[in-house]
Amino acid sequence: MSINTDHGLPFLPGNTFRDVTKSAFHRAQTLGYRNGYALQQRPTVGIGQAALLSAQLTQNEMDELSKEIPALTYGAPRHGTSLDFIPAHVAFDKKVLRFYGHFRQDVLDSPVEEYRVRRVVVYYHLEDDSMCVTEPRVENSGLCQGTLLKRQRLPKNDRGEHYHWKDLNVAMDLPAYGVVYRLTHCDARTQEFMESEGLVLNDFEPTPVDPYITHRAQPHRSYVTPPDFDHFHQFLTMDRKVLRFFAMWDDTAALYGEARPVTIQYYLVDDTVEIREVHQANSGRDPFPVLLRRQRLPKEINPACEPFPSCVLEVSRQEVCEYYSPKDFQVGETVELLGRRLLLCDCDDFTKSYYQHSHPDMELKPKDLPREETDMRREIPPYNGFGSLEDSLQNCLTLIPEPPKKDLLKMLENDQKVLRYVARLDSQNPSDEGRRFIFSYFLSSDMVSIFERPVRNSGIIGGRFLEKTRIPKPGSTVDNPAFYSPDDFAIGATVEVFGHRFVLIDADHYVLRYLESVADRIPSQTLHSMRQRLGVHPDQGMVETTGQNG
Incomplete structure (x- = not known):
């Protein structure tokens, strides 16, 4: 172990010698256990059990040594004030400058618009000098809005420089990747920060209006005169009230035609008419439930629209002068509905009471419906003796026999x-x-x-x-x-x-x-x-x- 006996000599080779009496060169133990807990203890001796000068110093002397600044030159050290260093990610954490602006997008091959004004918001993050551009979402705009430029450092020129917050101001153009963003104004915190740093902001500019949005917001002109009739009152008073007529459709003029019984239902809630055919057993006709679907039947059509074939295009409300109403259905008379002549023979009790209260001047003349008398007796063959009587009878009632009920x-x-x-x-x-x-x-x-x-x-x-x-x-x-x-x-x-x-x-x-x-x-x-x-x-x-x- 090398030691220096004279403190006045520098610690250089030749000024030291080795102590041959030393045999232990291990370092002192700095960790120990007490009551099962690990404790750190201050070493009192150095390598080879040599005495440490730091062990003889007091706490005040050690604090003074920590404050001293080492000097490479001889002489008294110079004492200076140490400044606290605060990094940028701590000083400017969550501090963002916000500018509002817009850019103009040209629209080609459109007779309605030539260009669009799209509003944007520019965010400048002070902690790392990064910027991002977003566009507020507008409902039913038809554009892909949201983040236009993700957060990054925007290049300022071709020399590799990037935008700094000192380069930003209102009423200026901000070119980025071929798009020129016009900064019109900023929020109050951004204005306060810029003025505190000695930058004077320009006067704010108004954001131009998009001509397409102005054209779209204009209401379409309509010249439809509102009717005087209250349909809501008709719905509340006439809901679930139906007039039912029992009629006979005379179709004898057609090939293989005959007179067929039908049922006409007039719905008072919306003045619609539905015709259903009364089917008889073993008539040989397909059992279609509805002969005429529920709809409003035109009674008088505008003469200018009569030459146009109605089978190609349905008749609109503007072409109809009058629709069928309850006063056009008189029991005992013949009514023509869409080219079919129907004889109103009778009606139900509710229809009779409705005409007595609403149309007392109309006289009801009920007639009997002509019915064909057919012998529909079912002949049951005699019992053949096989099985029980009830079980054998099921073969005569249905095509697929079912067991008799018990x-x-x-x-x-x-x-x-x-x-x-x-x-x-x-x-x-x-x-x-x-x-x-x-x-x-x-x-x-x-x-x-x-x-x-x-x-x-x-x-x-x-x-x-x-x-x-x-x-x-x-x-x-x-x-x-x-x-x-x-x-x-x-x-x-x-x-x-x-x-x-x-x-x-x-x-x-x-x-x-x-x-x-x-x-x-x-x-x-x-x-x-x-x-x-x-x-x-x-x-x-x-x-x-x-x-x-x-």
Whole structure:
């Protein structure tokens, strides 16, 4: 380690020597930890554990040393005042000069305008001497407005110089990239800044008016005389009020023509007329709903416009002298609408009351509409025996058969309610003696199923004799079908089932309870036969049948 023992000699080679007794040359530690926190501590010794002169100085002496300015010359140092330096991006942050102006744009090949005056706003940013030019947006201008020149330093000449705020003033031209912007005025802050810097602004100039905007703002002349009739009052008083006439269109003069019934509707809210054709079933005509769309019908046209074909161009309001009104529709008379002669035969009640209050002098003479009498009876073929009667009838009603509708309320109320009877087969065959059958009548669907009790060594296989179906009565027809019901199932009664005759001989107690609950709809003979067979006296009263049959 080199040290200098004489402080009067300069620290130069030859004036120092190395201390051979030093063996430690590491730097002192400046970081330490206390209670788990890192702390910075001031070094007290230098490299090789040498004493530091700064450790012997006080804080006042160190402050004086920091203020001294080193000098390269010998002698006493010169003390000067230090100036605070503030950069431009801090001093002029968010300080912008704003100038207003315009430029002229020529318009070629236009008979309406020769040029346009487009207003602009020029912003000068003091922090970096950059400028931008924007055009305020005007609604429905048809121009691409907004930013015309993005923020940048605008070149001043070909020598590489750029515009400075000292070069700007009002009532001057600002050329930039081939466009000359005329600066007319500025805002108050810009004027205050320029005058504070010693620049005198010129007098403000007015912005010229765009001739196209002036021409566009002029209203178009109109010579339409406003009518005296109040259409708004007509809308409030006559809305949803329609006159309906029943008429006959006489089209017999045309080839294959005939008289057709139509309906004429006159809307009082806007005096429009609509004609609808009344279609009949199997008439052979296309079912177009509207014969004449809703519109105002001209009654008298200007004679000067009559030679012009109306099929090429629709008639305007200026060409019509008069339109059809309610007083032109008189019941009993013939009215001609667009070349069609219509006989007004009758009208509805609202139309009659309207004419009585609004036009009492008009006499209504209703006539009967001629109607052709056609035999439209539908003949239903006889029942062929396939399927149920209602299901087979659907083939005669519609082209695509639908399942017959069921009584859902009846099905829900009588669900799982079955009346059971015991019957014997009434046959002349001796082998049918002793055969017993169980009739099950389902109240939810009025169907009957027959089950035969198996008898050992009888030679007849028992089981299902008839599936669930509705049993028609003898003499029942397709037009007037009649089916068996609990009213017909009395003890001793004969039931004919598709050519087989059965005699009812017994029933369970649930049948009696159900018949007593609806005794007002059951014949007295049927109810008496049940009580006599089951041995129940009539004075025992009614029995509730809310539960299922047992």
